[in-house]
Amino acid sequence: MPISNIGSREREILTAIIETYIATGEPVGSRTLARGNKDRLSPATIRNVMADLADAGLLEQPHTSAGRVPSPQGYRYYVEQLTGKAQISQADQDLITNSFTGIGDPQEFLERTSHVLSLISRGVGVAISSRSGEKNELEHVYFSRLASGKVLAVVVTKSGVVRDRVLRMDRDIPQAELESAANYINANFQGWTIESIRTELARRLEQERSEYDRLMTSIEQLYRGGALHQQDEQNTVYVEGVSNLIVSEEDRERLREMLRVLEEKQRIIELLSSYVDTKQEAVRVVIGLEERLPEMRNLVLIGAPARVGEQVVGSLAVIGPTRMDYEHTITAVSYIAQLFDKVLNENQ
Amino acid sequence: MPISNIGSREREILTAIIETYIATGEPVGSRTLARGNKDRLSPATIRNVMADLADAGLLEQPHTSAGRVPSPQGYRYYVEQLTGKAQISQADQDLITNSFTGIGDPQEFLERTSHVLSLISRGVGVAISSRSGEKNELEHVYFSRLASGKVLAVVVTKSGVVRDRVLRMDRDIPQAELESAANYINANFQGWTIESIRTELARRLEQERSEYDRLMTSIEQLYRGGALHQQDEQNTVYVEGVSNLIVSEEDRERLREMLRVLEEKQRIIELLSSYVDTKQEAVRVVIGLEERLPEMRNLVLIGAPARVGEQVVGSLAVIGPTRMDYEHTITAVSYIAQLFDKVLNENQ
DNA sequence: CCTTAGCACTCCCGAACCCAGAGTGCTACC
């Protein structure tokens, strides 16, 4: 039976089922639904509709003679159909603005984001600061000699993100040389993206070596040491609210699996960047994570890119149980994503 | 009955009980113990000894006619009595050295520490980089103007720890002034501890204002902005291996409590710094955490200070179930603590 | 005096069992 035959009555019943299921956690049956229904439909009628919805794949039956439970499909339909209606509650708004006052630094903002999201939703708050070396424009670079053969490199981008890294060099470069190297880079490459600096630098190293010789060799050293590569690796992950996951009667083993996944920072990064579309601004709701990650059964991801102006500096998301308050969480995620841009842009 | 009457037979039985309890998780009875005991004591004899040990407070009985379970006291006695004997296993040693090769930066080292510890033990690996502004000696400080009224401050200490922070200023300080300010501080205070720089700077600001006027006002601004205060707050916490906690048949609510505690970074910091004695090098084993933190029932902390030379730069610890492999974990913690000093010192 | 054997007693835990409640599908009727 095709999905097309979903009329307004069917839709109403579907949302009613999903909402009571989210509220109670029990499979919901026709009788229960018949009560508390304004249109006073009889259980039998509802049963018919439910049978249709089940055929359409929107509902599932744990076993014969149990109530119905929404399927991933059902959730998707539900979410689609409610998107955009709700407003963020005043309480949430207060909580959020309180948590973010006085922050001007994307790193810090993202760190708190994970915390705030975990508070607002009944899920895990996740935020990553993006690896987007492609987009970030250089503001400054510093080098400082720490010890023999060890150099501290600090890269600052236009959007205010700071990354530091200790490099180990083959030879010892004196502080004076480091400073000229930094000056050279700052003078020639300010405003360039990290990515283009790297290619251009590689080109110049080939070409101009004869000219500046000394300067160029130290720059080459630093370059090889990875001064500018760091953006690729150092994307930080902020996770908070894991305790929220201990709700359902999951068997222990699955819970462990899940936590383990959450601890593997790399997989979170993959998860977010594969699902959160950085090209468009909207909040993305992913239902049915288990299709790709079996450990993530019964979990949903609600995420959005974090951007400052045109630059995407990371992603933020909530990972929570399928039985979650979608409206609430979606509006919160969207609100924070917007706030992110607003706060960080006006302070630049 | 006083503890003093613990003879060698009693001790042997106690360790046997604790070890089988750690292995099985079941309360251990006299019969079970009588098997697998080389001295071939009869169950009855063992029962007598067990009764004594219970009177001494080293064992507990979940209920009449159940086996015995070690009490916190019992664990303490056990741990005391085994300290120092075991050697770290080759496998662990390999794992550890593999994980730490090529690291020269305390931050990074601590971050991996939490990971490695969670792998080795069946517990949560925790590491904090210490707030010890008192001990760290200044190597360099940088300031850079990011935007109007926003300044990036980077402080590097002798031990190679780098901290950055975005300061917000009342007035806009041009880059040139920032550089002279940094030069002033670097010239006058290199090698000082952060703490003493702060007091001295405050003194000079009072006294010498008339002289350098312009320079001093910008320094004052930076000072007030918190350029040097950051050490107090920015102690980072690395936690890993939470999934390991899902072992026992804890009721859900307690587990959540525990995870919540682990998420509150501040409390971990308090926990570690109150228990891990930074003054002495040894590994500290704390049994009975629940006495202060009820959520931490059935958990043990095994921690040690992380130091580079004389300077304490943080702490590392394992938080795990009381039923854990003590020898194994203690040796691992101790080994990593020593490695920490060794690796970072030789590379300075 | 310490150790051992025997014995009666206690308590937990899992298996079997049963029953009420909630739900379903189907058929017949309006």
Added chain:
DNA sequence: GGTAGCACTCTGGGTTCGGGAGTGCTAAGG
């Protein structure tokens, strides 16, 4: 198409019961 009724099914909670493991005590033996 909507509704009412009915026979059937499945789950989940409560109860009962017996085996197993363990204890404490007493009495006998080295």
